[in-house]
Amino acid sequence: MSPLFGKSLSVLNVGIGSFADTVARCGGEALQLDWLPPAQGDRAACDALAAVLNHPAVEAANAEALARYLTSQPKLVGIGTAREVVPQLEERIILHAGPPIDWQRMCGPMRGAIIGAILYEGWADNAARAEQMAQAGEIVFEPCHHHAAVGPMAGIISPSMPVWIVIDAAGGGNAYCNLNEGLGKVLRFGANSAEVVARLKWMAHTLAPTLRAGLAALGEIELKPLMAQALHMGDEVHNRNSAASALLVKRLVPALLKSGAPAADVAAAIEFVAGNDHFFLNISMAACKAMLDAAHGVAGSSLVTAMARNGVEFGVRVSGLGERWFTAPAPRVDGLYFAGYSIADAAPDLGDSAITETAGLGGFAMAAAPAIVKFVGGSAQDALANTLAMTHITLARNAAFTLPALDFAGTPAGVDLRRVVDTGILPVINTGIAHREPGVGQIGAGVTHAPAECFAQALKALAAEVAG
Amino acid sequence: MYIHRVLPNLYRDSVSLMALSASLDKLPGVEQVSAVMATPANIALLHEAGLLEGEIAASPNDLLLALRGRPESALRAALEHAVAALETPIAAPPSGATRTEPVRSLQMALAHTPGANLALISVPGEYAAAEARKALQLGLNVMLFSDNVGVIDELALKRLARERGLLVMGPDCGTAIIDGVPLGFANAVRRGAVGVVGASGTGTQQVTCLVHAAGAGISQAIGTGGHDLHQDVGGISMLAGLERLARDAQTKVIVLVSKPPAPAVTKAVLAAAQRAGKPVVVNFIGAAPDALRAGKLTAARTLEEAARAAVALARGRRPPLRAAGARLPVPRLRLRAQQRYLRGLYSGGTFCFEASALLGEMLGEVWSNAPVDARWTLADPWRSRAHTLVDLGDDVFTRGRPHPMIDHRLRNERLLKEAADPEVAVLLFDVVLGYGAHPDPAAEMVPAIRKAQAIARKKRRSLAFVGFVCGTEADPQGFDRQVRALREAGVLLASSSAPAARLAASIVRGRG
Numbered sequence: 001m002s003p004l005f006g007k008s009l010s011v012l013n014v015g016i017g018s019f020a021d022t023v024a025r026c027g028g029e030a031l032q033l034d035w036l037p038p039a040q041g042d043r044a045a046c047d048a049l050a051a052v053l054n055h056p057a058v059e060a061a062n063a064e065a066l067a068r069y070l071t072s073q074p075k076l077v078g079i080g081t082a083r084e085v086v087p088q089l090e091e092r093i094i095l096h097a098g099p100p101i102d103w104q105r106m107c108g109p110m111r112g113a114i115i116g117a118i119l120y121e122g123w124a125d126n127a128a129r130a131e132q133m134a135q136a137g138e139i140v141f142e143p144c145h146h147h148a149a150v151g152p153m154a155g156i157i158s159p160s161m162p163v164w165i166v167i168d169a170a171g172g173g174n175a176y177c178n179l180n181e182g183l184g185k186v187l188r189f190g191a192n193s194a195e196v197v198a199r200l201k202w203m204a205h206t207l208a209p210t211l212r213a214g215l216a217a218l219g220e221i222e223l224k225p226l227m228a229q230a231l232h233m234g235d236e237v238h239n240r241n242s243a244a245s246a247l248l249v250k251r252l253v254p255a256l257l258k259s260g261a262p263a264a265d266v267a268a269a270i271e272f273v274a275g276n277d278h279f280f281l282n283i284s285m286a287a288c289k290a291m292l293d294a295a296h297g298v299a300g301s302s303l304v305t306a307m308a309r310n311g312v313e314f315g316v317r318v319s320g321l322g323e324r325w326f327t328a329p330a331p332r333v334d335g336l337y338f339a340g341y342s343i344a345d346a347a348p349d350l351g352d353s354a355i356t357e358t359a360g361l362g363g364f365a366m367a368a369a370p371a372i373v374k375f376v377g378g379s380a381q382d383a384l385a386n387t388l389a390m391t392h393i394t395l396a397r398n399a400a401f402t403l404p405a406l407d408f409a410g411t412p413a414g415v416d417l418r419r420v421v422d423t424g425i426l427p428v429i430n431t432g433i434a435h436r437e438p439g440v441g442q443i444g445a446g447v448t449h450a451p452a453e454c455f456a457q458a459l460k461a462l463a464a465e466v467a468g
Numbered sequence: 469m470y471i472h473r474v475l476p477n478l479y480r481d482s483v484s485l486m487a488l489s490a491s492l493d494k495l496p497g498v499e500q501v502s503a504v505m506a507t508p509a510n511i512a513l514l515h516e517a518g519l520l521e522g523e524i525a526a527s528p529n530d531l532l533l534a535l536r537g538r539p540e541s542a543l544r545a546a547l548e549h550a551v552a553a554l555e556t557p558i559a560a561p562p563s564g565a566t567r568t569e570p571v572r573s574l575q576m577a578l579a580h581t582p583g584a585n586l587a588l589i590s591v592p593g594e595y596a597a598a599e600a601r602k603a604l605q606l607g608l609n610v611m612l613f614s615d616n617v618g619v620i621d622e623l624a625l626k627r628l629a630r631e632r633g634l635l636v637m638g639p640d641c642g643t644a645i646i647d648g649v650p651l652g653f654a655n656a657v658r659r660g661a662v663g664v665v666g667a668s669g670t671g672t673q674q675v676t677c678l679v680h681a682a683g684a685g686i687s688q689a690i691g692t693g694g695h696d697l698h699q700d701v702g703g704i705s706m707l708a709g710l711e712r713l714a715r716d717a718q719t720k721v722i723v724l725v726s727k728p729p730a731p732a733v734t735k736a737v738l739a740a741a742q743r744a745g746k747p748v749v750v751n752f753i754g755a756a757p758d759a760l761r762a763g764k765l766t767a768a769r770t771l772e773e774a775a776r777a778a779v780a781l782a783r784g785r786r787p788p789l790r791a792a793g794a795r796l797p798v799p800r801l802r803l804r805a806q807q808r809y810l811r812g813l814y815s816g817g818t819f820c821f822e823a824s825a826l827l828g829e830m831l832g833e834v835w836s837n838a839p840v841d842a843r844w845t846l847a848d849p850w851r852s853r854a855h856t857l858v859d860l861g862d863d864v865f866t867r868g869r870p871h872p873m874i875d876h877r878l879r880n881e882r883l884l885k886e887a888a889d890p891e892v893a894v895l896l897f898d899v900v901l902g903y904g905a906h907p908d909p910a911a912e913m914v915p916a917i918r919k920a921q922a923i924a925r926k927k928r929r930s931l932a933f934v935g936f937v938c939g940t941e942a943d944p945q946g947f948d949r950q951v952r953a954l955r956e957a958g959v960l961l962a963s964s965s966a967p968a969a970r971l972a973a974s975i976v977r978g979r980g
Contacts, residue, residue: 004585004609004635005688005716009649012577012608014599015590019613019652022903023588026656028649030588031581034570037595050598053575054605073477222529225479232481389569392576399555400478408484422573422602 038421039456048463049421052302057466058320058418061300065319066395066414069295069303069359073169074287076221079179079212081204083159086147086176092123093140097155097352098310099325100143103134107311107347112190112438113154114141120187120197121158127192145306145317148293149176150285150352153188153434154311161200162208166223166286171294177286179203182276183442188351190438210261210269211252218255221248223287224400227361230280231401231411236369237284238353238362239430239445244280249273285352288359295319295414302462303395304415307358307427307450311350311434316454318417321461328453333433335446336374347436349448354429360398360413363428363447364390367403368411372430380405386428386447387412393419393427417462420455470519471543472534474506474526478554485531492550497542498535503550506532574602588651589638590614596639597621604628604636612638612693613652619700622693626704635708641691642669645676652691653873653904656942660685661782663719665709667692667726670816671753671771673902673938674964675723678775680940681963684782687718697729703737710737714744721781722748723774727821728755741765747781749774753818754825754840770822770966796962798974802930807893810972811886812857813879815872816938816965819898820859823969830973831855837862852886855976857896873905880916887920887931894932895920896972898965899950901939908945910953917957932975933959936968 009028013020014035023030039045052058083089094117096110103111111134118130118139133139144151151157156178163176181199185191215221226247227235233243252273256266273279296305301319308315315325330348337343356362366373367387370380384405390412391397397410415427426449433444480488485503492501502519504510506526514520519534526532533550535543571577578584587603589596593616600610600617604625612625617639629636637644643666644651648659655673657680666672669691676686690712692705706724713719722744729737729752741748742763749766751774757767766787768774777787810827814820817838825840836857837849846856849864860872860879872879879897886892899909906912917933924931935954941947951961962968 004646005712005718006647007585009586009647010581010584011649011651012574012581012584012587012603013590014574014587015613018904019588019590022654023649023651026649026903028647029581029584031571031577031584033574033577034572035591035599036572037591038573038598041595043594046595046598050601050605053602222477222527224477225529228479229481385568392569392579402480402484404481419573419575423569423576424572425569 036424038424039459040452042456045421045456045459048460049418051463052459052466053418053422055466057300058302061298061320062303062395062414062416065295065298065301065303068171068298069291069414070396070398070400071170072291072294074166074175074223074290075169076164076215076223076283077167078165078215079162079208080165082157082161082163082176085165086149086157086163088147089159090140091159092138093142093159094118095142095144095147095149095151095155095157096310097144097151097153097350098308099313099315099327101141101310101312103141105312107350108436108438109190109347109350109434110154110311112192113156113187114139116187116192116196117156117158119192120200121160143308144352145308146323147176148174148289150289150355151178151188152180152281152285152353153351153432154190155352156187160204162204164283164286166283166290168290168294173290173293175286175290175293177282177289179208180276180279180282182272183278185439185441189434189441191441192439206265207269207272210256210265213259213261214252214256217259218251221251223283227284227287228401231365231368232404234369234371236362236365236372236430237280238356239432240369240372241280241284242277244284245273245277248280248283281353284361285355288355288361291359292355297322300466302417302459304358304417307354307429308352309349309354311347314349314451314454316450316458318458318462320465321458324461326454326458326461328451331448331451333431333444333446333448335433335444337433337444341435341443345435345443347434349429349431350434351431353431354450357427357429358415360394360401360411363430365401365403365411366428366430367405370405389425390428392423393425417455417459421459424452426450426452469538469540469543470521470534470536471540471547472520472524472532473547473551474524475531475533475551475554477529478531479505479529480531480554488550488553491553492535492546495542495546495549497537497539498546499537501535501546503531503533506530574599574606574608578606578608585609586611586646588613593617593639597625600625600636601628604632604634607632607634609635610637611641611644611651611691612636613641614638615640619695619698622695623701626701630704630708635690635712636705637691638693640695641693643672643689644691645686645689647688650903653902654689655680655902655938655940657940658685659687661687661718661720662723662778663687663713663716663721664689664723664725665692665706665713666690666724667694667696667706668753668818670900670938671725671751671818673900674771674818675725675775675778677938677940678772678964679779682775682779684779687716688713697726697733697737699730699733703729703733706737707740710740710744714746720746721778722746723778724748724750725771725774726752728752738765749777749781749787753822770826770964771818772964772966796960796967796971798971798978799932799960801893801932801975803893804890804929806890807929808976809855809891810894810896810976811852811892812896812969812972813882813886814857814859814898815861815879816898816900817859817861819965820857822965823857823896826966826969827855827857827973830970831976837864852889858882873900876906876909876912880913883916883920884923887923890927890929892931894934894972894975896968897935899935899937899954901937901943901945901947901950903944905945910950914953914957917959921958932972933957934962934968934972934975935959936962936964938964
């Protein structure tokens with residue numbers, strides 16, 4: 001409570017600017033807001049915001065959710081086969097990125113990847129038959145997020161694929177992610193040629209068991225310290241994973257050599273992993289998923305626990321709003337394109353990898369990654385500005401992930417639905433860009449923002465929950 | 469002695485850890501200290517350095533703090549200091565960071581200015597209640613200048629403020645002076661012992677200006693908004709303002725200004741005023757003074773009387789009797805038999821209402837778009853009949869147009885229209901100065917007055933122009949400069965609204 005009288009008057013002026021000038025001229029202090037109606041003037045969202053801003057129940061719920069997120073201890077414990085480890089993976093099911101979507105509405109890359117997964121599983125022996133099966137409803141499609149899992153781009157996980165297993169030693173939850181195939185013609189961008197399927201089989205039959213043996217020899221890997229170190233080495237662990245991948249290889253190589261796995265397999269595995277600067281991305285995503293699932297499910301909390309895209313819609317989930325998704329059309333990405341491609345060739349934003357931003361990494365930790373500032377405007381100052389902007393929509397700073405360029409301030413942590421709507425500052429997302437046709441692959445990378453409508457809808461739902 | 473602590477799974481780079489070690493080294497009782505990641509090599513080094521004794525259960529992902537010194541309490545304190553330093557990352561943005569985000573929300577603004585104690589809100593009405601609610605929930609007092617906030621929202625905001633011990637001024641609160649700082653439309657007045665709580669904006673402005681003119685000053689002027697004393701709101705803000713002024717040591721006398729409240733609200737406010745423990749002057753414009761005279765309360769019929777009474781009371785004197793106001797000499801004018809009526813064109817709604825009350829008694833039938841007596845409501849506010857007083861600040865006139873205190877065009881047009889009416893003898897008007905008002909009202913009005921005079925002259929009539937200036941010499945427009953310009957144009961200027969209205973009535977009555 002701020003008393004009036006006797007204390008020097010300090011005014012926050014919302015509206016007519018000359019009122020602030022008068023206050024300042026007459027000996028008071030005045031700060032002029034650069035006010036716009038929140039939520040593009042959606043009156044119901046404005047009222048919902050007012051109802052839950054600084055609301056004691058929401059504040060308490062957020063403190064709980066935030067504490068769970070901050071104290072989570074994700075550990076990489078191994079590699080399993082999806083069917084055996086991912087919860088509720090029935091026989092003919094394929095998991096995909098983003099919020100729920102049916103085959104008819106899926107984007108090109110996702111359809112291509114699903115056809116590839118059907119061929120990989122051997123449920124069909126040609127692409128036409130695979131497409132027919134998908135069309136006919138013979139396959140169940142569900143979001144990775146419904147199964148404690150995440151996947152980059154198309155985010156396809158089918159039952160016999162290998163997945164990383166990350167456990168949260170503090171909260172006890174598990175999280176899963178598929179293995180990174182590298183760049184070029186790969187399933188996650190919708191490619192499904194024989195070469196792609198063959199690589200997936202090799203990953204399942206050779207790479208996964210070899211890495212599993214290496215991990216067994218090495219023991220669990222604490223992921224937060226490794227990611228923190230990678231941030232100090234120029235990664236933001238979404239669009240840049242060079243340092244984290246190198247740190248992982250550094251740990252794995254001696255363990256692989258000691259593991260007793262066949263030397264030829266070890267050599268092939270090391271060559272494959274060392275040749276892919278994004279190899280760590282999928283582990284980073286699983287770690288982030290584990291941290292955020294720890295924070296999910298606190299009644300009344302406005303903490304955002306997932307942001308994900310299926311190439312058609314962008315979806316958001318909130319700790320206090322259970323299993324619901326709040327969606328809006330997925331934006332196209334204003335980024336840098338490889339030679340010969342432009343925004344006209346791009347699929348709308350795609351993939352579960354925005355889980356890294358949800359966890360305060362990726363675009364939120366842009367200050368850590370000056371090497372990729374070209375994506376955000378070109379200067380190192382732009383990278384700092386992106387991170388600083390996110391401090392206005394987050395609840396805290398994450399002391400586990402510090403940013404040297406910001407005097408070792410922690411990364412902005414815990415996206416608060418209310419602050420997003422109130423400030424109009426949208427979560428920034430670093431992302432790769434897929435070609436809209438299946439199988440062409442990545443055609444660029446850049447920065448996009450989560451659509452405002454998702455947050456306005458979710459806020460209305462939260463206000464209803466809190467009032468009810 | 470030795471002491472150590474393992475912080476599991478906390479990574480810091482070696483440079484940060486060396487800096488931390490160096491800062492711990494300076495703490496009292498610490499002889500030697502090291503902060504490292506607990507790799508086997510580092511643990512071995514600490515053993516060699518004599519900083520660790522025995523086995524340590526730690527992994528390379530853990531951060532290890534090891535200290536040597538005495539007494540133990542000093543080492544424990546140093547350890548806590550280190551843990552706190554590690555857990556509280558520096559959040560200050562580096563100087564020279566490029567683009568910063570515009571301050572969009574109250575919460576952002578509050579992070580920027582943590583000592584802020586008032587939100588002044590003048591956004592469109594449909595968003596105003598939400599902004600005000602946010603401000604209250606963030607612990608800020610509120611002045612809600614915005615209009616068009618529904619009564620349900622108003623009541624909810626005022627109840628919330630009351631629960632939290634905060635003040636809501638408004639909605640539709642045009643003026644306030646807090647700790648000498650003018651808010652919204654307000655005049656430059658000196659500080660002093662008179663506190664005002666006003667439901668009517670121009671009424672409050674007039675009282676503060678007249679208190680200033682009498683050589684006294686204002687402690688606080690609290691606005692409540694025009695709907696506060698309606699039955700459904702119950703005067704929550706006026707009661708809260710009254711209570712604050714009763715407690716405020718600077719305030720010696722309290723003035724309450726409002727249109728007549730609902731009966732139950734009148735009762736509650738007067739009862740609270742009785743308990744204030746200091747003199748209270750009540751001016752419920754248009755209400756019979758006898759109804760307000762209770763105990764130690766002083767009832768004032770007009771704004772000018774209220775101001776005079778307050779100044780006298782503040783100086784420890786008895787409030788002057790009613791008739792004390794100086795009477796202006798009635799000028800001799802060559803009016804034609806047909807010229808029987810006065811027309812008042814007001815920018816301040818309170819002035820119009822006050823004139824409606826006074827002139828109703830003096831002249832009987834006085835029409836208005838906002839009359840005290842509903843029988844005399846103008847059917848068409850755009851057309852005058854007989855004696856007419858128009859509040860040009862009414863929604864009818866301001867829709868899609870700035871307020872007449874800012875934009876004089878509409879009033880000037882009406883002035884010419886009235887001047888062309890052969891039945892009109894007197895034109896009566898207010899001129900409001902202060903922050904927020906037009907920077908030079910006389911410059912806007914004088915050409916129209918001269919044109920109106922020319923219209924009358926052409927028809928061989930003369931017209932009386934009667935007005936008053938609500939303002940002070942410290943206002944940006946300059947009181948004296950405005951008065952001089954209006955006098956030069958032939959305007960008869962009274963000291964305030966009531967004497968101006970009386971003078972106008974005398975002129976039309978004088979012609980019988």
